[in-house]
Amino acid sequence: MDQINIEKSPRVGIAEALALAIHEHRLAPGTKLGEDDLGEIFGVSRTVVRAALQKLAHDRLVELKRNRGAFVAKPSVREAREVFEARALVEPPTARAAAERATAEDIAALEKHIDAEHAAIEAGNAGAALYLSGLFHLEIARIADQTTIAAFIDQLIARSSLIIALYWQRRNALCESHAHHELLKAMADHDGDRAEELMTSHLVDLHTSLDLRNTQTAPRSLREALEV
Amino acid sequence: MDQINIEKSPRVGIAEALALAIHEHRLAPGTKLGEDDLGEIFGVSRTVVRAALQKLAHDRLVELKRNRGAFVAKPSVREAREVFEARALVEPPTARAAAERATAEDIAALEKHIDAEHAAIEAGNAGAALYLSGLFHLEIARIADQTTIAAFIDQLIARSSLIIALYWQRRNALCESHAHHELLKAMADHDGDRAEELMTSHLVDLHTSLDLRNTQTAPRSLREALEV
DNA sequence: GTCGCAACAATTGTATACAATTCGGTCGAC
DNA sequence: GTCGACCGAATTGTATACAATTGTTGCGAC
Structure with missing residues (x-):
């Protein structure tokens, strides 16, 4: 605390x-x-x-x-699955809309996000990097000019952070920043199709990098294992 | 009050x-x-x-x-548009999933909702009918077994109620219950394609039945017109 | 007569006090 | 020795009291 x-x-x-x-x-x-x-x-x-x-x-x-x-909160595996299913449903179309609407300033803002993300990784601050990675997704929703959906995505990203804390499998560094780079490029080209496609595969990658096999969230005590 | x-x-x-x-x-x-x-x-x-x-x-x-x-709350026209865009994005796929998963009990529950809706209309209680109409949509999300998305839809429905209160155009009775009937039929047939399609057009109907032309929410006083 | 200022009334923001519930430990019975 | 129940400490749920902010109303000056 x-x-x-x-x-x-x-x-x-x-x-x-x-x-x-x-x-x-x-x-x-x-x-x-x-x-x-x-x-x-x-x-x-x-x-x-x-x-x-x-x-x-x-x-x-x-x-x-x-x-x-x-x-x-300690999201259950079911909740984790639902959150990523929701993201897979909502974020790709949002990325498409953002790609079609993005201005030069928007692209610059996204670039700044990626730079900050890299800086955090360099500094060994994985937590900050994760947060900035989420901000990148949120920024896309903002660019899409859909505050209602952006708010929803914001919530999903926050919960994703908890899910990653619980179920993250790959111990190596975040290898996904490459995906963000590609997304940025697609948006700079105003290529909605590609942006949507990239976002879809990006989320699939994220989802499959989790270990959602265990039905229980590795309880540390019997009490936790049996509590309602 | x-x-x-x-x-x-x-x-x-x-x-x-x-x-x-x-x-x-x-x-x-x-x-x-x-x-x-x-x-x-x-x-x-x-x-x-x-x-x-x-x-x-x-x-x-x-x-x-x-x-x-x-x-x-008094949703702005922009907010109204966003809410219905979000619904158009999220609800059709949810209806598809629900159609593919629906059990006999689910269909029965939906029928009960429609009956209650009709009863409210008969009784001249338009408010209750509107509420039950929203419940129908929420029940579909529940059947789809996506509590996260269901919660989001719940929020969107609630806001839709406010939007309808502000921008509802057609003064005649709710003519949309027919759409719910058709949806029910598609779900009973487990016809995901048709359910998704029906939901899409249903939401389009709802959206276009609103008067979102005015850039301002029909302020009753100068104060309301100028307030931030 | 209109504009500006000031004091007031009303309502919300925050802190604190008290009540209720839960959890942990200890004592006692079997 | 183990199980059960009771009691107490700790923490949350609720109510109330006080402080701060806002909108209004009335007065006075121009």
């Missing part, structure tokens, strides 16, 4: 801070998020902490158990 | 009660939802009212203006 070194942060919401920590894998799935603890860390009362936790719970990033507290 | 006749309701969340009221057009877009008022109506303190309002705000059913309060 104490890896969050934000004390009395000026004006960044604590929900955003927690979401970022989850994105970057600094908060592991299953971590208990006590209201008093968070309140002390952020220098606010439980009231505002609860509001943040409820927001995160609605985004399925934390699980709220009645009278038990908030925990970083 | 006082058209909500639920006083000290035993165990139905007040967020659900408000959502239902919005669904059924008993709460018009723009209606102010004062915390004290709601607290008194439901017999709870502002604490729980605020939690409910935040949940509804996250679903885009109410708009939270800082230090000003909560209001039933």
Whole structure:
């Protein structure tokens, strides 16, 4: 819990801070998020902490158990499958629309994202790289000019981060940044067909790089294995 | 506000009660939802009212203006377009999946929904009919066994209800229940192609039955016309 | 008469106090 | 020795009190 070194942060919401920590894998799935603890860390009362936790719970990033507290969510394999199926359904058409609409500034913004992603990988900060990788997808949705779908994708990306934390198989570095490069190229060429196709295969790659065979999420204790 | 006749309701969340009221057009877009008022109506303190309002705000059913309060959302024409574009993207494939998976019980459940919808129309309760019409779509997502997408569709349906309240053009009765019948038939036949196709045209019909020409949401006062 | 300013009323934002529930441990019975 | 129940600490759920912000209304100056 104490890896969050934000004390009395000026004006960044604590929900955003927690979401970022989850994105970057600094908060592991299953971590208990006590209201008093968070309140002390952020220098606010439980009231505002609860509001943040409820927001995160609605985004399925934390699980709220009645009278038990908030925990970083641990998506089941079924949930993991559903999330990636949803992404496979929504993101390719969005990438197509983005490719057809993208302006020069949009392309530049995407390039900046990829650069930042590479920088994070160079720096050995895998968590930040993962987060920036997600931002790349979100930026595409933004370019497509569909804020409603973008919000949905945002949620799916956040949950994907949890899923990756739980089920990531390949221990080698993120080999997918190449896919982002290709996507960028397709969008720069306004090639909607190729962008859609690339996004589809990119998501398939991501999905198949997970180990979703186990029906249970490797419980560390008997209690976890049997809890409802 | 006082058209909500639920006083000290035993165990139905007040967020659900408000959502239902919005669904059924008993709460018009723009209606102010004062915390004290709601607290008194439901017999709870502002604490729980605020939690409910935040949940509804996250679903885009109410708009939270800082230090000003909560209001039933008034989707812009752009938002309306986006919502129906999102539905057009997501629902047809879902209908296909549902058609391929539907069991006899699923078909029976859908029939029950249609019957209830007809009964509401007979009774002249247009609000309830609209709500049940939405439930039909949600049930299809449930049959498709995609809870993540179902949750998204749920949100889109709820927002559609607001959009219909604002932009509905045809003053005659809901002529669309025929479309639901056809969809039901396609699903009973496990005809995925036809189900997807029917859903697409059904959503197009719905979309085109709206009046989204005006760039502004028919403001009743200069204040509304100029407010950000 | 209109514009600007100021004080007020009303409502939300936040903190704190209290009640309710759960979990863990310990004692006791079999 | 094991199982069960009771009790206590800890944490969440809810209510209430207080602070801060906003919109309005009234007064006064130009």
